[in-house]
Amino acid sequence: MIITEFLHAQNLSKEDFIKVKIGKTAYTKVVEASVKERTCQVISSFSHLTLTSLEGDLEKIINLERLNDIRYLNKFLETVNSKLSVGGEFIGRFEEYNFRKLRLLHPHSKPIKYLVHSGDIIFNRVVPKFPGSKKVYFSITRGKGRVLSKAEAFGRLYSCGFEITEENVIEGETYFTVRKVKEPAYDKHPSYGPLIKLRRVGKDGKLIRVYKLRTMYPFSEYLQDYVFEKNELQEGGKFKDDFRISKEGRIFRKFWIDELPMFINFFKGEMKLIGVRPLSQQYFNLYTKELQEKRTKTKPGLLPPFYADMPKTLEEIIVSELKYLDAYEKAPFKTDLRYFLLTLQNILLRGARSK
Numbered sequence: 001m002i003i004t005e006f007l008h009a010q011n012l013s014k015e016d017f018i019k020v021k022i023g024k025t026a027y028t029k030v031v032e033a034s035v036k037e038r039t040c041q042v043i044s045s046f047s048h049l050t051l052t053s054l055e056g057d058l059e060k061i062i063n064l065e066r067l068n069d070i071r072y073l074n075k076f077l078e079t080v081n082s083k084l085s086v087g088g089e090f091i092g093r094f095e096e097y098n099f100r101k102l103r104l105l106h107p108h109s110k111p112i113k114y115l116v117h118s119g120d121i122i123f124n125r126v127v128p129k130f131p132g133s134k135k136v137y138f139s140i141t142r143g144k145g146r147v148l149s150k151a152e153a154f155g156r157l158y159s160c161g162f163e164i165t166e167e168n169v170i171e172g173e174t175y176f177t178v179r180k181v182k183e184p185a186y187d188k189h190p191s192y193g194p195l196i197k198l199r200r201v202g203k204d205g206k207l208i209r210v211y212k213l214r215t216m217y218p219f220s221e222y223l224q225d226y227v228f229e230k231n232e233l234q235e236g237g238k239f240k241d242d243f244r245i246s247k248e249g250r251i252f253r254k255f256w257i258d259e260l261p262m263f264i265n266f267f268k269g270e271m272k273l274i275g276v277r278p279l280s281q282q283y284f285n286l287y288t289k290e291l292q293e294k295r296t297k298t299k300p301g302l303l304p305p306f307y308a309d310m311p312k313t314l315e316e317i318i319v320s321e322l323k324y325l326d327a328y329e330k331a332p333f334k335t336d337l338r339y340f341l342l343t344l345q346n347i348l349l350r351g352a353r354s355k
Contacts, residue, residue: 014035014042015027015032015035018031018035018042018064021044021064021065022064022093023170023171025170025171026093026170026171026173026175029168029170029175030091030168030170030175030177031062031091034060034062034089034091035062037059037060039058039059039060040059040060040061040062041054041058041060041061041062042061042062042064043061043062043063043064044063044064044065045063045065045076046065046069046070046071046143046144047070047071047072047076048072048075048076048078048079051076051079051080051083052079054083055083056082056083056085057083057084057085057088058083058084058085058088059084059085059088059089060084060088060089060090060091061080061083061084061088061089061090061091062090062091062092063080063090063091063092066092066093066094066095066173067092067093067094067148067153067156068094068095068144068145068146068147068148069143069144069145069146070143071138071142071143071144072143073143073146073156074156074159074160074184077090077156077157077160077162077184078160078161078184078186080160081160081161081162081180081183081184084180085180086180086181087179087180087181088179088180089165089177089178089179089180090162090177090178090180091175091176091177091178092175092176092178093173093174093175093176094148094153094173094174094176095148095172095173095174096148096149096150096153096169096173096174097147097148097149097150099169099172099173099174100120100147101117101120102172103172104116104117104120105117120147123137124145124146124147125147128146128147129193129194130193131193149217149246150174150243151216151217151218151219151220151223151243151244152217152218152219152220153174153176154176154219154223154226155217155218155219155220155221155222155223155244156219156222157176157178158219158222158223158225158226159184159185159187159219159222160184160185161180161181161182161183161184161185162178162179162180162181163178163179163181163226164176164177164178164226165177165178165179185222193214194213194214195211195212195213195214195261196211196212196213196214197209197210197211197212198210198212198221198280199221199280199281200278200279200280200300201278201279201280201281201284201295201296201300202270202271202278202296202299202300203270203296203297203298203299203300204296204297205296207281208265208270208278210262210265210270210271210278211261211262211264211265212258212259212261212262213252213257213258213259213260213261214246214249214258215245215246215248215249215250215252215253215258216244216245216246216249217244217246220244221280223244224280224282224283225282227242227243227244228282259302262302263302265278266302270299271299271300271301271302272298272299272300272301272302272336273301273302273303273336273340274301274302274303274304274305274335274336274339274340274343275298275299275300275301275302275303275304275328275336276295276298276300276301276304276305276321276324276325277300277301277304277306278300279295279300286314287318288318290322291318291321291322291325294321294322294325294326294329295321295325297325297329298325298328303339303340303343304321305320305321305323305324305339306320307342307343307346307347308320308324308339308342308343308346309323310346324339
């Protein structure tokens, strides 16, 4: 609801109402300064339909309800985006999964904890991931109490045209301030289930959909820039302390389980057995122009030259891939055979693993 009319009816001040909804600490640390601004619109809404009465080109919107309780969440965020001017801010909150887990398990003894935790995982994390059971889940819950990881919540915000400017954890909830930087992506088929299709740069620079098993939380693909700003690259060219990767995802990556569906791309003729990794556009842009041009002359591969040379830094990866691509250009079959044998040797004898 737009709270102005409610306040008049209940004879409450705006400040008192907000303190009741989110607590005094969050009010003081997050929203107090904004609430006093004349151009700030405060709402307490679970539905995008509530926002239709708002005027456009607002400078700031605060929603007092949690993202966890909004059923059509992306539609809601897209509508908020449409009501803000470019550079306008949206302030909100959500309960991140780890804090949810602590809240649910805290009052119970050990045997009960396992039952509660298992039931919560099955009903609130597994059931919503599949098309058929997803409809049943939302018909029961009406969108209330959905599980959100930090990666999914932030990923949804980025997909809807926002960027994070501030984040605070207060009393088990994450409060965020985001700025509108562009129009929403309006992705009608975001990757949410266990089998995902990721946009990657293929031959001739064309974007292909690479099949993989999910190792990251939903909507993580929209956080490439955010993670790159917050984290540095570790050995092997991956992001250090990447919070987007789930626990089961780390196991999948260690044993290449997540990459098995890429054989679909192989049989479709979009990839070959040996070749450079298929990269996201953001990661692709980190490479030199020379390497970008050489990469797009050939198909990406299932087994990259990384496992033959085992480079540790981005610079070493660039050198490794240039060396492979130069050799491949001169003698394709001979080069791929040599790199295939080197890769097997490092995997079987030296324990090389995916990070």
